[in-house]
Structure formats: C-alpha cells, structure tokens
Amino acid sequence: MSTPIRSHSKTETAVSVAILIGLVAIAAGVIWRGVFYDPAASPADLTLSPMAGEPSGLASDPVGLAQYLGDGARAWGRGERFEPDDVFQKINGRAELYFAAGFISLQCQRFQLAADEGDSDRWTEAFVYEMASHRAAFSVYSTQRRSGVENVELGDFAYRTANGLYFVHGPFYVELVSSVITGQMAPAMLTFGGNFIALNPATREPIAELQMFAPDGLDPDSVLLLINDAFGLGRLDNVFTARYAIGGVQMTAFLSQRATQQEAAELAKVYFDSLMGLGGEEEPADSDMANLKVVKIMDGYEFIFSHGRFFAGVHAAPDKPAGAELARMLHRTITEARQ
Amino acid sequence: MSPKHESGPISRREFLIRTAKAGAVIGASGAVGFWLADPLGPTAASADQQVSLPDFSVPSLGSSMSIVTGPDRIKTVGRALGALGGIERFVKGGDRVVLKVNAAFATPAVLSATANPQLVGEVVRLCLAAGAASVTVTDNPINDPRSCFALTGIGRAARAAGAKVVLPKAALFGPASLSGGRLIRNWPVLYGPLARADKLIGIAPVKDHSRSGASMAMKNWYGLLGGRRNIFHQDIHNIIKELAMFVRPTLVILDGTVTMMTNGPTGGSLDDLKQTNTMIVSTDHVAADAAGAELLGKTAANLPFITKAARAGAGVADYESLGPLRADTG
Numbered sequence: 001m002s003t004p005i006r007s008h009s010k011t012e013t014a015v016s017v018a019i020l021i022g023l024v025a026i027a028a029g030v031i032w033r034g035v036f037y038d039p040a041a042s043p044a045d046l047t048l049s050p051m052a053g054e055p056s057g058l059a060s061d062p063v064g065l066a067q068y069l070g071d072g073a074r075a076w077g078r079g080e081r082f083e084p085d086d087v088f089q090k091i092n093g094r095a096e097l098y099f100a101a102g103f104i105s106l107q108c109q110r111f112q113l114a115a116d117e118g119d120s121d122r123w124t125e126a127f128v129y130e131m132a133s134h135r136a137a138f139s140v141y142s143t144q145r146r147s148g149v150e151n152v153e154l155g156d157f158a159y160r161t162a163n164g165l166y167f168v169h170g171p172f173y174v175e176l177v178s179s180v181i182t183g184q185m186a187p188a189m190l191t192f193g194g195n196f197i198a199l200n201p202a203t204r205e206p207i208a209e210l211q212m213f214a215p216d217g218l219d220p221d222s223v224l225l226l227i228n229d230a231f232g233l234g235r236l237d238n239v240f241t242a243r244y245a246i247g248g249v250q251m252t253a254f255l256s257q258r259a260t261q262q263e264a265a266e267l268a269k270v271y272f273d274s275l276m277g278l279g280g281e282e283e284p285a286d287s288d289m290a291n292l293k294v295v296k297i298m299d300g301y302e303f304i305f306s307h308g309r310f311f312a313g314v315h316a317a318p319d320k321p322a323g324a325e326l327a328r329m330l331h332r333t334i335t336e337a338r339q
Numbered sequence: 340m341s342p343k344h345e346s347g348p349i350s351r352r353e354f355l356i357r358t359a360k361a362g363a364v365i366g367a368s369g370a371v372g373f374w375l376a377d378p379l380g381p382t383a384a385s386a387d388q389q390v391s392l393p394d395f396s397v398p399s400l401g402s403s404m405s406i407v408t409g410p411d412r413i414k415t416v417g418r419a420l421g422a423l424g425g426i427e428r429f430v431k432g433g434d435r436v437v438l439k440v441n442a443a444f445a446t447p448a449v450l451s452a453t454a455n456p457q458l459v460g461e462v463v464r465l466c467l468a469a470g471a472a473s474v475t476v477t478d479n480p481i482n483d484p485r486s487c488f489a490l491t492g493i494g495r496a497a498r499a500a501g502a503k504v505v506l507p508k509a510a511l512f513g514p515a516s517l518s519g520g521r522l523i524r525n526w527p528v529l530y531g532p533l534a535r536a537d538k539l540i541g542i543a544p545v546k547d548h549s550r551s552g553a554s555m556a557m558k559n560w561y562g563l564l565g566g567r568r569n570i571f572h573q574d575i576h577n578i579i580k581e582l583a584m585f586v587r588p589t590l591v592i593l594d595g596t597v598t599m600m601t602n603g604p605t606g607g608s609l610d611d612l613k614q615t616n617t618m619i620v621s622t623d624h625v626a627a628d629a630a631g632a633e634l635l636g637k638t639a640a641n642l643p644f645i646t647k648a649a650r651a652g653a654g655v656a657d658y659e660s661l662g663p664l665r666a667d668t669g
Contacts (some may be wrong), residue, residue, distance in 0.1 A: 040503035040504060088481070089481060093572060094604070094605055146608055161608040161610045162608070179447030
C-alpha cells in the first residue's frame with residue numbers, strides 16, 4: 001500500500017516560492033557585488049568616533065598622553081606612537097629634521113574641550129617628541145620657531161601662536177596644534193603643558209652657547225641650533241646662529257663649540273676656503289683680532305675666526321664696519337666665557 | 340497505483356522531519372558561504388600583472404592656463420575654469436571623473452596642509468553639472484586614510500556634493516612602471532579608482548616642503564604611490580619629475596588662496612600661512628607649479644624638480660609662454 005502524500009495548501013506553496021525567489025535574489029546580489037565591486041567609502045568610513053564607545057583604560061590610551069589633560073578636556077580618538085622607522089607616516093618630510101637632531105619617538109593624542117564634544121571640526125592634537133638630548137630638543141624647537149610670536153613661561157623655552165603652543169622640557173619637544181583659534185583652548189593647552197612638565201621631571205641642562213651672544217642688538221628669539229648643513233655647507237654642524245640689528249644693519253652671528261682648538265681652526269679654514277671657491281674675495285681684516293678672515297661675497301661680508309675651541313663669525317653682513325663690530329662683540333663674549 | 344493524497348494538518352513526525360531537512364539545508368548553505376567568504380577582499384595584483392595609467396590629457400585642447408586672484412575659492416575656481424572655456428570643455432556628458440586631491444594629513448582645513456574641502460566640493464559640483472556620470476575623490480594619504488578624509492573635511496564635502504570617496508585599499512593597487520624611469524619601476528600605484536576613469540583632475544594647495552622646497556600640483560601625484568614610498572625622499576626632485584612624466588592629467592587646480600610659507604609640508608601654525616589669494620588652473624602641471632612657486636617667494640629655478648620635469652618634456656617651466664589668462668574676482 002503506497003504512503004499517503006500530504007497535499008500542500010496554496011499558502012504553503014506561495015511561501016515556498018517566495019523563499020526560493022528570495023534566495024535566488026540574494027545569490028544574484030552577492031554575485032553582482034562581486035563582479036561590479038564598488039570601492040567607494042560609506043559615510044561611516046569617513047567619520048571618526050570619539051573615545052566614548054571605545055574600551056576604557058590603557059587600551060584606549062596606549063601612549064598615556066590623556067593623563068596630562070585637565071578637567072574640561074577629554075581625549076578624542078586613540079593615541080598614537082611612532083618610532084624612527086614609521087614616524088614618516090605621521091610627519092612625512094619633516095622626519096628628516098628630527099632624525100638629524102636625534103629622534104627617539106613621537107607620541108600623539110587628539111583631544112577636545114567637553115563643550116566641543118560632538119563637533120568634529122574643533123579639536124587639538126598634542127605631539128610629544130622625545131629627542132636624544134635637551135640640545136636636540138632645542139634644535140628642532142628653534143629651527144621651526146615662528147617669528148613675531150608670544151613667548152610663554154613654560155618649560156625651558158616656549159611660545160604660542162594663534163592656534164598652537166610649542167615648548168621644550170628636557171629632551172622633549174612638545175607641540176599642541178588646534179583646529180581653531182585658541183581662545184578657549186589656550187588654558188587647556190597650558191594645563192596640558194604644566195601637567196606634562198610636572199609629571200616628567202627632567203634635569204635642566206644649560207646650553208652654554210646661548211649666553212655667548214652679546215645682548216646689544218640681539219633678537220633673543222632668533223637664536224637657533226643648526227645640527228647640520230649650516231649655510232649650505234655639510235661640514236658646518238652644531239652651529240648656533242642669532243640675528244642682530246646693529247645701527248640698523250641686519251646680520252647673523254654664528255658660533256660652534258668644537259672638541260678641540262685645532263678642530264675649530266680647521267673648520268674656520270674650511271668655511272673660508274668654501275667661500276673663496278664660490279667666488280668670494282678676501283678683504284683686509286683691519287682688526288686686532290687674531291686669525292680673523294673677511295670675505296666679500298654676493299653683496300655682503302663674511303667674518304670668520306676661531307677662538308680656542310670656538311669657530312665663530314658673522315654671516316651675510318651687508319655693511320663691513322657693522323659686521324666688524326659684531327665680530328668684535330662675539331669675540332669678546334667668547335673670551336669672557338672662556339675665563 | 341498512484342499515491343493517495345491526504346489533506347489536513349501536518350503531523351508532528353512530519354514536522355520534525357521537514358524541520359530537520361530544512362535545518363540541514365540551511366546549515367549546509369551557511370557552511371558553504373563561510374567556506375567561500377573572503378573577509379580581506381580581493382588582493383592586489385601580483386608583480387607580473389603590470390598596470391598602465393591611462394593618458395587623461397586632451398591633446399586637442401592644447402596647453403592652457405588661467406590665473407585668477409581673489410579671496411573666495413568658489414569664485415576664483417569658477418572664473419579660472421570659465422577663462423579656459425568652462426569645465427564643459429574638459430568634462431563631457433557621461434565622463435567618469437576622478438579628483439586626485441591632496442588629503443595627505445589628518446589636519447584641519449584651516450591649516451592648509453591639504454586640499455580645501457569647499458574647493459573640492461565645488462569642483463565635484465561643477466563636474467556633475469557638466470554631465471559627468473560619476474565623480475570619485477581619492478588619495479593615498481601619508482596618515483591614516485580614514486582620519487585624513489574625516490578630519491580635513493574633504494570626505495564630507497565630497498559626498499555632500501555628490502561624489503564617491505575611495506579610500507586606498509590593497510586591492511586597488513597594482514604594480515606600474517614608467518617607461519625609461521629609474522624610480523617608478525614595478526612600484527605599487529593606486530590604480531583602481533583610475534582604471535575606468537575618463538578624466539583626471541588634480542587638486543592641491545601651494546605649500547613649502549622641507550625636502551623638495553615646495554609641494555604643489557606635481558607633488559600631489561605622490562599620493563598615487565603605495566608601498567614604502569618614503570624612500571623616494573632621498574631623491575625627491577627626481578621622483579617628482581618621474582611622477583610628472585607618469586601621470587598625464589586632464590587638468591590641475593593649484594590652490595594658492597592660502598599658501599603655507601614655512602614648516603611644510605605639515606605646517607601646524609596659522610603663522611606659517613599667508614593669504615595669497617591666487618587660483619591657478621592649467622592643463623600643464625609643470626607650468627602650474629612654476630606659477631605657484633612665485634607665491635612661495637621662489638622661482639622655477641629654485642625648485643630643481645620643475646626644471647627636471649620641463650627638460651623631460653612633462654610640461655613647460657616658462658609658464659608665461661602659455662599666455663595665461665588672468666582675472667581678478669575682487
């Protein structure tokens with residue numbers, strides 16, 4: 001006797017057909033997406049979520065910069081840390097500047113004021129560069145320093161701009177860059193800086209060369225340390241420069257402390273020879289300064305001398321008497337420092 | 340004898356059997372799907388599958404340039420394009436347009452380290468108004484791509500204007516070589532968004548650059564390179580020259596409304612910037628850069644990559660020889 005077959009109702013049949021059609025449509029959709037792959041980003045791909053919603057604790061603050069934020073500011077997004085082999089992914093071509101000075105690491109963290117929460121156009125990013133030494137930190141600070149800005153009492157050296165705060169503390173060079181004119185962000189930046197300094201004790205290593213530039217006519221904010229390629233010459237490394245205005249004449253003084261007196265003398269000769277090779281003409285020194293050389297080149301004068309372990313001089317002086325006067329001042333301060 | 344058909348409710352036994360069969364089918368389908376799933380997506384082309392970047396230039400239009408001054412980017416770019424005959428002269432109905440923007444860094448638009456989002460949005464709008472079938476905005480940034488397109492505002496502005504934004508993924512890169520090139524040899528290039536494009540427009544700001552002296556229209560093509568491209572920094576002028584030879588765009592838009600005068604390419608302080616109120620549009624990216632150099636207080640002669648690119652035939656350094664059309668929007 002045959003097994004009875006249960007007949008199917010029209011509803012069952014309709015549901016079955018609908019399910020089969022749905023499955024075929026899903027398969028067709030998957031195949032279509034695969035064949036006509038659209039790499040366009042979705043709106044979600046183009047937004048950043050704040051720290052809310054991300055796991056709390058060390059995992060959300062891998063670089064530890066959030067600890068320096070004061071009340072009213074909160075970390076936004078995950079912190080980042082870069083080493084020498086990948087720092088170019090953050091600062092690109094500027095990495096070379098830091099490498100030359102002795103780069104160790106970079107930590108970054110964005111943050112917002114609580115009042116700006118939810119506004120993705122208002123935020124600040126902290127960049128903490130750990131350099132090989134205090135001098136290295138001063139070098140990257142000074143060579144990137146903007147002109148005409150306001151000095152700030154913070155750390156060893158500090159200034160602020162309309163949207164940023166920049167300072168040196170021990171071997172650290174710190175930048176705080178805001179997307180808005182600082183205004184309300186300024187106190188938060190200073191709080192970050194103060195907390196960073198308080199929580200990272202550093203030995204104050206005086207930079208002796210900074211005291212060797214005579215104060216008369218000096219623009220004190222112009223002093224900078226060139227780690228290499230001073231005046232375009234590869235051998236001129238670790239050279240401090242400072243801008244002067246003497247009798248209305250603008251020019252640059254330079255000095256570099258070398259390991260030995262002989263090295264300083266050799267460097268002076270190398271610089272002199274390079275200037276002569278570029279078409280310079282030696283001028284009479286007309287000075288009682290020992291081993292002073294004067295070169296006229298490209299509508300200006302270069303004054304070069306060595307004094308003990310110091311290689312020093314005046315660069316691009318448009319006026320010979322003014323340049324000679326600055327060279328004498330520099331020689332005098334180096335003499336006093338050596339005593 | 341034919342089976343006898345019964346009517347009436349399903350029995351429990353039959354229900355359980357049918358449920359088990361359905362469950363088995365569903366389970367098997369899921370297993371097959373899981374087996375076939377590729378969470379990483381398609382991979383990049385292999386080294387022996389060289390890709391070739393199309394020539395997007397329109398030779399029949401010749402070399403042309405316009406330089407328009409004014410503080411409003413929307414007005415100056417419109418006027419600059421209008422001076423050259425309008426965007427319609429370059430973008431035809433049905434064209435698939437790619438805008439290669441400079442979205443290199445995850446910095447706010449106010450710092451001018453990246454293409455201005457309002458400018459990008461306006462160019463998208465103009466292309467679509469000219470009848471473009473699609474506009475795609477893309478770049479392979481230095482920083483995390485998602486952060487860059489989000490924090491610069493470029494992603495939001497592009498989408499709001501009707502463009503698609505394509506973030507760089509491994510599958511979109513293919514190895515490419517510049518014929519006769521020394522540096523671009525079998526190098527991963529962001530080929531995917533350009534493969535089916537008809538027109539390519541570069542949009543870049545005028546910036547100082549610590550290595551090359553300037554980052555402008557030609558340097559913008561650096562954002563098409565993948566891999567560990569930072570090694571090219573050691574030969575920066577030659578890589579820019581090769582990029583200028585490798586990429587033949589329809590048009591470049593060089594935005595000198597605000598110029599980054601120092602501390603480039605990232606800048607960081609508003610004090611690094613100068614309001615220079617100049618928009619340069621050209622079919623010749625060498626000429627565009629030569630004009631842009633002057634906004635930085637430099638000349639083409641100060642920037643070796645310009646003279647190298649000109650000597651290589653990628654364009655002209657003497658931009659005045661193109662007879663640039665000038666205007667001022669006030």
